[in-house]
Amino acid sequence: MWVIALHFAAGAVAGAIFKVRTLLALVAISFAECIAVAVLGGLSAALPWVGGLVALQVGYLLGIYLRSVLERAGIAHPAIRPEHQR
Secondary structure (H helix, E strand, O other): OHHHHHHHHHHHHHHHHOOHHHHHHHHHHHHHHHHHHHHHHOHHHHHHHHHHHHHHHHHHHHHHHHHHHHHHHOOOOOOOOOOOOO
16 A cells, blocks of 8 residues: 555656656656566565556646646746747
8 A cells, every 4th residue: 555655646746846758757667666576576466566556647647736726826836948949
């Protein structure tokens, strides 16, 4: 259960602060964790880690939503970055 909670929290923080490229990196790391646990402990031991992978993505979506709510309330400011001109 702690695996799911930690992955959910990491996803929520990443969603509130970072862009989707960070989510992709976190998913890759989490998937590598799942593979390692499945190899070392068997498929039944890897089930909570698969839940952590899902919790990471759900947490990211919650973080994005939280960030948008805070921006609409005026508490947070949107990231202002000029786009790359070619």
